[in-house]
Amino acid sequence: QVQLVESGGGLVQAGDSLRVTCVASGRTFSMYSMAWFRQAPGKEREFAAGINWSNGYTSYADDVKGRFTISKDNAKNTVYLQMNSLKPEDTAAYYCAARSGIVSRRSDSYGYWGQGTQVTVSS
Numbered sequence: 001q002v003q004l005v006e007s008g009g010g011l012v013q014a015g016d017s018l019r020v021t022c023v024a025s026g027r028t029f030s031m032y033s034m035a036w037f038r039q040a041p042g043k044e045r046e047f048a049a050g051i052n053w054s055n056g057y058t059s060y061a062d063d064v065k066g067r068f069t070i071s072k073d074n075a076k077n078t079v080y081l082q083m084n085s086l087k088p089e090d091t092a093a094y095y096c097a098a099r100s101g102i103v104s105r106r107s108d109s110y111g112y113w114g115q116g117t118q119v120t121v122s123s
Helices: none
Strands: 001-007 010-013 018-026 032-039 048-050 058-060 068-073 080-083 092-100 117-122
Touching: 001 092, 018 032, 018 092, 018 117, 032 068, 032 080, 048 068, 048 080, 058 068
Parallel strands: 010 117
Antiparallel strands: 001 018, 018 080, 032 048, 032 092, 048 058, 068 080, 092 117
C-alpha cells in the first residue's frame, strides 16, 4: 500500500505564493501518476493538477493553469504544487492522490490519498 503525506499549507494573502508538498512511501509501481485535488467547504473535491511519474507529463485545471506548477523529485518520491498569484477562491483543503496508470481528472479513479493540508488565502 502507498502512504501519502502532505505538508506546507498555511494562511497567506491574495497575490502571495505557497508550495505544498506530498511525500509518498510504501509500495509503489513503475507506471503510476500523482495529482493534487482541492476541496472547499460545501463543494466537491476538484482536480487541480496531475503528473505522470514515468515521463513527467503534467495536466492542469483551467482555473489554475498559468499560476500553479506541479513537479516531482524522483529521488525523494515527492511531488510539489507551487502556487503563485493565489486568490481567495483558491482557499481549500489540498489533497495529494496517487493511482496506477496515467493522470486522471476524476477523484474516484485515485486509490490513495493523503490527509490534506489547508490553504487559506485572505483578500
